[in-house]
Each structure stands twice: as structure tokens, then as C-alpha cells.
Amino acid sequence: MNNLIMLPVIIPFFVGALLIILVRKPILQRIVSTLAMLVQLIVSIYLAVTVYLNGTISIAIGGWQAPFGIVFVGDTLATFMVVLSSIIGFVCLWFSFPTMHIEREKFYFYSFYFFLITGVNGSFLTGDLFNLFVFFEVMLLSSYALMVIGGSKFQLRETFKYAVINVFSSMLLLTAIAFIYTITGTVNMAHLAQRVTELEQTGPILVVSILFFIAFAIKGAIFPLYFWLPQSYYGPPAAVTALFGGLLTKVGVYAIIRVFSLIFIHEQDFTHQSLMLILAGFTMLLGVLGAVAQFDFKKILAFHIISQIGYMLMGLGLFTATALAGAIFFIAHNMIVKTGLILYAGATEKVTGTTDLSKMGGLLKSHPFLGWSFFVMGLSIAGIPPLSGFFGKYPLILAAFTEGSFFIGFLGLFVGILTLFSMIKIFLNVFWGPEKQTNKQQEYSIGKVITPIAPLLVITCLMGLFAEPVYTYSLVIANELLNPSLYIDAVLGE
Incomplete structure (x- = not known):
């Protein structure tokens, strides 16, 4: 049973290698990619259910x-993240079929796509820090290739910036x-959790923990290290941007949650209540202010990431x-909704040929389902009940007020209002008002681009309507994070 942990890494790796051979056969690549992602999704769900029922599993x-050896660990958090990555990977792959230019497909698009999924799932499931760096x-490396495919000057320039900043963060992490x-004397995360508690001097560990935080904060786009993201995510096609927005920054957040709930749990007054809450506040506020200031569909969504x-x-x-339960719920909600919103930007771009709000308008008349389904997704990310965004934010705001952190709680509410404002701005400028499209654009059939987004719309509605079981599952994950001995015993034995 423990061998199951390897499948979310093995499947995309070997499929990516196989697709290198099939690079000149785009139709066959699509068939193989679709079947592989379906298998990946089924395996991921089965693995998550198995871990939820039987507890954390590991394999050496x-x-x-x-x-001493390389260890993969599947606890409820890791397997939940793998399920989410499989959903995002499948939907973005599906959306790429009608929107990705065939010339881009010939430059190993699908191979790099699956290698990126390999790195994401490996990061979630690895049990030691060095292999976290490897994944x-x-x-x-896969994201560099996906970002530059297409070869425009803007893409090349932003890919170079993206690569430089991530090389720096990787050097810092190493x-x-x-x-x-x-x-x-160890890099195994469970063993580190034991060793760190045995150290008499915590000063050096505190310094190292800050180094880890900075490295992960760069990858997670946390204030003040988020400057690379908006422009970098603006250039690639919508399917790639949605994949990045849904997965890549969440890997950095996952790494922070993992190491600061398992290894660096000392000096919590500094590492948690002080540092992280301050940075969380600035990240929320400056990100949403950047979104409010933009007048481009994709750039608004990039700042919202x-x-x-x-x-x-x-x-x-x-x-x-x-x-923590609220944070886990919110991560799941955000991965689903943010991916969907970016794909909506891609769908409207296929119709209008632009993402500039000043050049768009009136799509609600010619494409009503596109407009109203975006409206629902926009309300969800703003935290309007009964959609998933509300039930992701509610536990966080409640916990802030309960713990006496009133400023961060009120800031979270204020940021939600500004998020709603920016979503309404998009809706009014893109879908409302007089039509600005040509007859050909008005007659564009959106079925093939809206169908891949539909599952995400359904999921965000279901997460809101059935919030209690989802929150209960998130609470199980949170309680495991607050009890590191469960992870340690699963890896090292009692």
C-alpha cells in the first residue's frame, strides 16, 4: 500500500519522457496526456482517501x-495537495487543447507540462529537505520552458527575470x-524535528529558519519578495498562467507550512505571531491595491494571486x-477559483483578442453563460456566501478576533471588499455595457473553451454548499499539523 505514494511522481515523470518521443504527433500527445492526467487524478483521490482512513504512510x-535513505511521506496535507494539483493539472491541460497554438505544442509543451507536475507532486510528498530542493x-526548470514557449520579446524578458530571481532563491534554499x-547532521524532516528540539542553543536554528522562510517566500510571492510575479505571469498563454497561478506559489506556501509546523516550532512569538502576521498583512494589502490599480484582465488576476x-x-x-483549518480550506478554494478566473481571462481573450478592459465590453449579450459564470467565480474569490471563498475566509477572520489580532482580522475584511471591487470592475468593463466586438467575435463559439472551466465552477459551488465536510477534513489536517509526533512516528517509527 505504501508504494502508492510514489505514483503521483512516477506517472507524470514517465509520461513526460514518453511525450518527448511523440513530439511530432500532437494528436497522439493530446490523447496520451488526457489519459495520463485521468489516471493521475484517480490515483491521487484514492491515495488521499487511503491516508484519511488509515493514517500517514511513508516509504523508504x-x-x-x-x-539515512530517501523517504516519501503521505499525510493528509500532502495527499490533499496532490489531489488539488491533479485537478488543476487536468483542467489546464484540457483548456490548452483549443487555445494552445500547434507550433507551441511541437516545442515539447506537453513534456514540460508533465515534468512540472512531477516537481509539484514531489515537493508535496518528499520527506527530506534536500529532495524538496531537487523537486x-x-x-x-519546467516552468522556465513553459513560460518562454512562444518566444515573444516580452516573454523572453520576463522569463529571464523570473529565472534570475528563482535561481537566487534556490541558492538561498541550498x-x-x-x-x-x-x-x-540530517536533512530528513522528521529527524530534524527531533534534533531541533534537543538543541540547547536555538539562536543558530532561528537564523536558519529565517533563511528558509526567505527562500520559500520568494517562491510563494510573499511581501516584499513578490515583485517578480505580475509581469512574469502576464506573458504566457492562459493555460500556462492558470497552471502557474494555481500551483507554483502554493508549493512555496506548502513548504512554509510544512517546515514551520514540523521543524521550526520554537520561538513562536517571533516566527509566527510577529513576523508572519505582519508579512501576511502587507501581502494582502499591497497585492489587492496593485489589482485595484490595474486595468488589464490578466494583470488584475496576477496581483490577486x-x-x-x-x-x-x-x-x-x-x-x-x-x-490552520481555515488556511487549508482557503488554499483549496484559491487553487480552484484562481485557476478558473485566469482561464476565464483566456476565454475572453479568445473572443475579443485582448485583455485590456478599455477595449472590451458587452460580452454578456453575445456570451451570457461566460459572463454569469465568471460573475459567480468572482463573487467566490471575494468571499461572498454561500460560495467557497466565504467559508475559507470566515475561520481565518474568526481565529484572528478570537486570538486578539483585531488589526489583521479587520484588514482581511477590508481586502475582501477591495477584491469584490476589482471583480465588479472586470465584470462591468468586460461583460456589461455596449458591445465593442466585431460580428465575427460575437459569433465565436465558446463551448470548447468554457467546458474545461465548468468543473472548477461546480467545485467552488459545492465547496460552499457542502462546506461542513470540507472544513472538517481541513480541521483534521490542522490537528495533524499541530501534533508533529504523528508525522515523526510515521517516518521514524514509535
């Missing part, structure tokens, strides 16, 4: 037991891993069961 590769690099290995990361960090900063 090659029989080398922890902490980060697999993910990032340096932090080297330091913590020097101090503790930053803003929503602040809510996730807020849950970790409060570090209570309610706050």
Missing part, C-alpha cells in the same frame, strides 16, 4: 530506512539546507486549529 526508497528545481545539516497568499500566511501566523 531502496530499503534505506529513515533518516523545486524540476518544477522551476545554503539553508547546508547550514541545518551542519548543525543537526499575491493578495490571496496573505490569507494563507495569516492562518499559519495565528497557528491555532481554527486558523
Whole structure:
């Protein structure tokens, strides 16, 4: 049964390698990719259910037991994230079929797509820090290729910036891993959790923890290290941007949650209540102000990626069961809704040929389903009940007020209002008002681009209507995070 943990990494890796051979056969690539993502999704759901019913499972590769060998660990958080990555991966792949130019498909698009999924799932499931670095690099190298495919000057320039900043963060992460290995003699996360608590001097560990946080904060686009994201995510096609917006920054957030709930749980007054809540507040506020100031569909959504990361960090900063459960719920909601909104931007761009709000308008008359379904998704990300966004934010705001962190709680409410304002701005300028499209654009059949988004719309509605079981599952994850011994015992044994 424990061998199941490897499948979310093995499947996309070997499919990516196979698609290199089929690079000149785009139709066959699409068939193989679709079947592979379906299998990946089924396996991920089965793995998550198995872990939920039976508890955390782990496997030592090659029989080398922890902490000496390579270990993969599947707990409720990791397997839940793998399910979400499979959903996002499948939907974005589906959307790429009618929107991706065939010339881009011939430049190993599908191979890099699956290698990126390999890196994402590996980052969620790995049990040691060095392999976390390795999977980060697999993910990032694939993202460089996906971002630059198409070869426009804008893409090349922004890919270069994106690569430089991520190379720096990777160097910082590797340096932090080297330091913590020097101090503790291990990179296995469960073993580190034991060793760190045994150290008499916590000063060096505190410094190393800050290095880790900075490295992950760059990858997660947390204030003040988010400057690379808006322009970088603006250039690629919508399917790629949606994949990035739904997955890549969440890997950085996942890494922060994992190491700061398992390894660096000392000095919580500094690492949690002080530092993280301050950064969460700035990330939320400046991200949403950037969105309000924009007048381009994709750029507004890019800044909202930053803003929503602040809510996730807020849950970790409060570090209570309610706050962590809210953060987990919010991560799931955001991955689904943010991916959907970016795909809506791609769908409207296919109709109008632009993402500039001043050049769009009146789509509600010619494409009413596109307009109203976007409206529902926009209300969800703003936190309007009974959609998933409300039930993701409510536990976070409640936990903030319960813990006496009134400023961050009121800030979260204020950011929600500005988020709603920016969604209404998009709706009024893109879908409302007089039509600005040609007859050909008005007659464009959107069925093939709106169909892949429909599952995400259904999921966000279901997460709102059935919020109680989803929150209960999130609370199980939160309680596991607050009890690191469960993870440690599953890896090292009792």
C-alpha cells in the first residue's frame, strides 16, 4: 500500500519522457496526456482517501530506512495537495487543447507540462529537505520552458527575470539546507524535528529558519519578495498562467507550512505571531491595491494571486486549529477559483483578442453563460456566501478576533471588499455595457473553451454548499499539523 505514494511522481515523470518521443504527433500527445492526467487524478483521490482512513504512510526508497535513505511521506496535507494539483493539472491541460497554438505544442509543451507536475507532486510528498530542493528545481526548470514557449520579446524578458530571481532563491534554499545539516547532521524532516528540539542553543536554528522562510517566500510571492510575479505571469498563454497561478506559489506556501509546523516550532512569538502576521498583512494589502490599480484582465488576476497568499500566511501566523483549518480550506478554494478566473481571462481573450478592459465590453449579450459564470467565480474569490471563498475566509477572520489580532482580522475584511471591487470592475468593463466586438467575435463559439472551466465552477459551488465536510477534513489536517509526533512516528517509527 505504501508504494502508492510514489505514483503521483512516477506517472507524470514517465509520461513526460514518453511525450518527448511523440513530439511530432500532437494528436497522439493530446490523447496520451488526457489519459495520463485521468489516471493521475484517480490515483491521487484514492491515495488521499487511503491516508484519511488509515493514517500517514511513508516509504523508504531502496530499503534505506529513515533518516539515512530517501523517504516519501503521505499525510493528509500532502495527499490533499496532490489531489488539488491533479485537478488543476487536468483542467489546464484540457483548456490548452483549443487555445494552445500547434507550433507551441511541437516545442515539447506537453513534456514540460508533465515534468512540472512531477516537481509539484514531489515537493508535496518528499520527506527530506534536500529532495524538496531537487523537486523545486524540476518544477522551476519546467516552468522556465513553459513560460518562454512562444518566444515573444516580452516573454523572453520576463522569463529571464523570473529565472534570475528563482535561481537566487534556490541558492538561498541550498545554503539553508547546508547550514541545518551542519548543525543537526540530517536533512530528513522528521529527524530534524527531533534534533531541533534537543538543541540547547536555538539562536543558530532561528537564523536558519529565517533563511528558509526567505527562500520559500520568494517562491510563494510573499511581501516584499513578490515583485517578480505580475509581469512574469502576464506573458504566457492562459493555460500556462492558470497552471502557474494555481500551483507554483502554493508549493512555496506548502513548504512554509510544512517546515514551520514540523521543524521550526520554537520561538513562536517571533516566527509566527510577529513576523508572519505582519508579512501576511502587507501581502494582502499591497497585492489587492496593485489589482485595484490595474486595468488589464490578466494583470488584475496576477496581483490577486499575491493578495490571496496573505490569507494563507495569516492562518499559519495565528497557528491555532481554527486558523490552520481555515488556511487549508482557503488554499483549496484559491487553487480552484484562481485557476478558473485566469482561464476565464483566456476565454475572453479568445473572443475579443485582448485583455485590456478599455477595449472590451458587452460580452454578456453575445456570451451570457461566460459572463454569469465568471460573475459567480468572482463573487467566490471575494468571499461572498454561500460560495467557497466565504467559508475559507470566515475561520481565518474568526481565529484572528478570537486570538486578539483585531488589526489583521479587520484588514482581511477590508481586502475582501477591495477584491469584490476589482471583480465588479472586470465584470462591468468586460461583460456589461455596449458591445465593442466585431460580428465575427460575437459569433465565436465558446463551448470548447468554457467546458474545461465548468468543473472548477461546480467545485467552488459545492465547496460552499457542502462546506461542513470540507472544513472538517481541513480541521483534521490542522490537528495533524499541530501534533508533529504523528508525522515523526510515521517516518521514524514509535
